[in-house]
Structure formats: C-alpha cells, structure tokens
Amino acid sequence: MAETLEIPALHYRIFLTENLENDLSGFFYKKKDVYTQKIILADENTAKYCLPILLDQVPSLNDAATIIIPEGEKSKSLEEISVIWKKLFESGADRSSLLINLGGGCLTDVGAFAAGTFMRGISFISIPTSLMAMVDASIGGKNGINFNGIKNLVGTLKLPSGIFIHPIFLKTLPQREINCGFAEMIKHALLEGTLQWNAIKAMKELNPENISPFISDSVFFKNKIVNEDYHETGLRQILNLGHTIGHALESYSAAHHQNPLKHGEAIAAGLVAEIFLSQKLFGFNTQVANELIDLVNLHFQFSEKIVAEELLPLMMGDKKKISGEIKFVLMKKLGEPVLKASVNKELIIESLNFMQQVLKF
C-alpha cells in the first residue's frame, strides 16, 4: 500500500491517501475529536456510488447523519443551500459539528458554502470524488452558489479542516467526468512548466490507473499558488487561464446546445483559444500550442457549433472583470503566465473561430 502524502496547506492538511480509515482516524485524533456531530453531505450520485465505499472504509462514520442533495449545477442554488441549512438545523448541528463533503466540484462548492455560513461557520472536511474536485475545486477555499443566472455570484472563502483525496473514487466516474477533470490538469501543466507538460501531453488513455500517479503534481501546484495568494490579489489569478473564454463557452452552450458542454470540456476548448491569443500577443511556442490542440482533440469532442460574436457579452459578465474591461491570463511560454492582458474584440473573435475550426466544433 502506498504511503499517505500529507501536503501542508494554509491552516490545514491535504491528504493524498490510500487508507481513509487510517488517515481520518488520525485526523479526528489530532483534533481531539471535538466534533459534537458528524454530518455527511452527498449528492444523489455520490450517495449511491461513493458513500458505500466511504462507510466500508471508515465504519465509524455509519453513525453520521446524511444529507442528500441533487447532483450537478442545480445543487448550487439558493433553494438547495436553504435545504442544507434547514437539514443541518433539524439534525441538531451546532457550532461544534463537522460537515463531511463527499462529492465532486459542485457538491464541495455548495457544501463548503453551507459550512461557511451555517451559524457563522462550522468546520468541514472535503472528500472529493471527481477528478475535477480532487485536483482543483476542493482546493483553495473558494465556494459558492449560482445566483441570478451568474455562476458563483454568491459565496465565501472558507478553508476546510482537511481534504482527503483517495483515487478509489475515480472508479465510480463515467469516462466523460474523468476527461473533464483532466482539463484542469492540462491547465496546471501549462502553468507549471515543461516537466508537468511533458507528463500530461504523453497521456494517451485516461483511466484511473494512468491518472492517479499525476494527481499529486496537480494538487501540489494548485495548493502552492493558493498558499501564496489566498485572497487572489495577484498570482492566484493565473488559475483563470482558459476560463475567461471557457466560462463564456459553458454559458453559451448551456443556453444553445442540445448536449451542453460540461465545465471541463469548455475549459479544454478555452485553453486552446487562449493559447492561440498567447501565440498572437506573446509569441507562445507554436509546437506546444499544436501539442495542446492534439491533446484536446484526443480526449474531448465538440459536436455543436457556436456563434463567436455571441460569446463576447458573456465574457463581460464574468465576475473577475475589473471596471468593464475584459482581461485575460495568457502565456509567454510554458510556466510563464501573463496577468491582465488586454485583447481587442476582433482578436477574441478570431481566437474563437480558430478554436472552433481546429477542434471540429
């Protein structure tokens, strides 16, 4: 059995574990198990596929109350957060209770927001079950719900007491979900530099066995950036690479496509468009840009077209905008991002059309 890797984060630890029982028990022991109550938050999917694994591995959690919410983006709503607050209260949660968030990025987002706001904040831990949540969403303290049609318009920054990442949950995922998480690993690799990029670009088949060994690199990288700039006053903004166009594409697709793009798919395409901008404006290496296109084409499919011009207003609504101007994170070369790059509208549209063409939308 592999040893647990413990990564020190801001005020907590990230455990890359293959023994949940051992590491959770150790965690509770170190915290002197001050928690008056443990409550597991799961969604309909993770309640079915992941909760049995968790309870099998950590039998002491069989006593925990369970709150189950719908899966996916619809859980990130005012209605569902209200249900969670209500059920926390009804199950007798107090300020010393612990919420255990078992799920993917949507669940860890809404669960952390619930923990951050119930009785002005109770402790929580995250057990991410999707690749996306393992390498990205669960790390960094960001949480939130969608409101008024805007993603994550309402939320807080709130750190967990611990994150427990166990690759066993990857086996519960449909292939499409694994690929979506891989999009964020591609982003981290571009930002980190040649070493991670060479490992990631060589990934021909995305399955739990191939991916597991590279999760720690991605987690390390994200965590390092968050530790250096928790409040996102500068450096942390680099994690927005691919997301300015990616988020707009995701919103557009949700409104126009029969089979809407998932977040990770939109980010993969957004990376291709924003690396195109990086070539045009900062001379990003053409060979690496082509490797990225090949990698995205290998693992993602885009079947429905977009109208490039219609994505522009969606970028204006991005909550990271500052005073009306769209700013991008672009790249000079592997490992060298550029913050707050201005791009004119014509070039943005050119990048969207290029993306659509090379990715065979």
Next chain:
Amino acid sequence: MAETLEIPALHYRIFLTENLENDLSGFFYKKKDVYTQKIILADENTAKYCLPILLDQVPSLNDAATIIIPEGEKSKSLEEISVIWKKLFESGADRSSLLINLGGGCLTDVGAFAAGTFMRGISFISIPTSLMAMVDASIGGKNGINFNGIKNLVGTLKLPSGIFIHPIFLKTLPQREINCGFAEMIKHALLEGTLQWNAIKAMKELNPENISPFISDSVFFKNKIVNEDYHETGLRQILNLGHTIGHALESYSAAHHQNPLKHGEAIAAGLVAEIFLSQKLFGFNTQVANELIDLVNLHFQFSEKIVAEELLPLMMGDKKKISGEIKFVLMKKLGEPVLKASVNKELIIESLNFMQQVLKF
C-alpha cells in the same frame, strides 16, 4: 470640534469621529481609493433621516448608488439578502466595489453578510446610526440573517474595512431606540468593572449629549474582547451575558405580546435575571444587583407578562448551546464573568419569575 479617536481593531480602524468628511476622505486616500464603485445600503428609515446627513457631510458620496431595504428584523431574511445581491449585480458592483452600510444593527448585520458573500466577499465599511449598532452590533465581524425562525442562523464572520461612529446620528433616533442601545452599554459596564459601572449607573437621563461621551468606553471594551478572541473560542463568549435569557424572552415576546419587546429591552431584562443567577450561584454582590434593577426600571418598561416555563425550550434552541445543555455566562463580581455555567431548570424559572416581579412585567 472634538478630535477623532482612532481605535486599532484587528485589521481595520474604528473611527469615533465628529467629522465624517475628513475621516472618510482620509480613509479613501489611505486605501488609494481603489474602489471601482461605492454603493450605499440604507433602510427606509436611515434613507430618510440619516442619508441626507451623510450626503451633506460627505458631498462626494452623492455619486454613490443607493440600495434601500425595509427596516428592522424583516430585512434580515433570505428574501432581502437576495434583493441586495441582485441589486449589487445590477448596479455593476464587482470585486473592487465598496459597500457602505448606513443603519442600525439589523442593517449592519445584513449588509455585512451581503458584502461577505457577494462575489466571495467585497469590501465594506459601516456607519452605524443607532446606539446599539455603535457600541455593539457593528463591531466584531459577526453578521447574518434569520432563517427557519432562528435568529442569525445563517451568516459569516467578516471584518469591515472601517467603522465610522458619529454621534450626530443619535439625534435621528426615537427615545426607545436610544434606551435599547443603552442595554448593551449596561452589559459592557458589568463586564468591564467598577469604573464603567459607576459611570453607567449614574446615567439618569438618556439623551445624545449625556451618552456620547461614554460611547468610546463601550466601543473600546467590545473591541478589546473581539481582538483577543475573534473566533469566539472562549473569552468572547462573555459578551453573551444577559443574552441566553434575553434572546428567549425576545422570541417569546415576538410570539405572544401585542407590543413585543425590542432586542435591547429583552437584554436589559435578561441581565436582571442572569445577575440574579449570579447571586445565587456565585455570590454576586447584592448592592450592585439592586443598582442594576433600579437602572433597568428607570429606563425600561415591561407591561406584558410571560409564562416562565415557556421560555425554557427557546433557550435550548439558542445556537450557542453545546450538545443540548444550556450554558450561561454569569458573574462572580463586577468585571469577573464566568463562562459555561450550568444552571438547573428550577433555578432558571426562579430567575425568570424574579425578573418579572422586580421589573413589574
């Protein structure tokens, strides 16, 4: 003109000012006026009585957008916080906007929660207009809304960038509101010790001129406690003096009385009951206890009766309870609080009946 007193708080300053223009300008200057937009949040009352004073004193704020919500506890609801989030978005607020909370304790509670959760937290300052908000509610980072019938069940801890306390706003208050704020000054004086107690107990008439000089003592004391234990793991709990019974009384009165008690009135009565418990359990000085009863009788009126037994279950629901047991903050003597005192139900009921009798409910 009096000089501004600047009290260093955790990461911000509390300004006891008689020159808002000067101190706000200085504040914006020090912050390099990074705010892309300033938005004033007021309630129906403060929009009418306080906003004109603010705009007169600080003409540059005439450019600020204004959001107006209902006054009082009904503003601390999921519905109203949703309205605020929506209006913030519609007025183009982004992460670099500043929310200016102009109002009493309810408004600063809901306004700080809005600022704490909009786009994962934007900056805000508080300009408390009620005595209660000046000496208590606006200080310490606690915010929240009522939910599922429970006061402040949902909220966060979020510090303002600055608090600006100007006694000019006291002149806009009805007498009953001034007396309510005075209840928290009584609490602070009991907790602080003989010096503050002697000043407070000598207060025969509650008007802005008499009270203004003592606001700074109360603010200093509250701020000192908050600075030492921001996360309320111990010491800060002393500020709950009078509130275990006070909150139950407030809920009871809201449900049963024609003219329900205001928060400050319930706290004043709660202090009398909890000091009675302090006499019984910790030998609190009888003379001081009697001075408290006289002081409360001088400034507060209680006309409608309670059924003591019916308050017990309301205390069980207090969110500060730990695993089902009701714990009190009591006092050994002036300036010497006791945390987590257990009290049996018979004695609680005796204290409620005593309170009702001496305060002529």
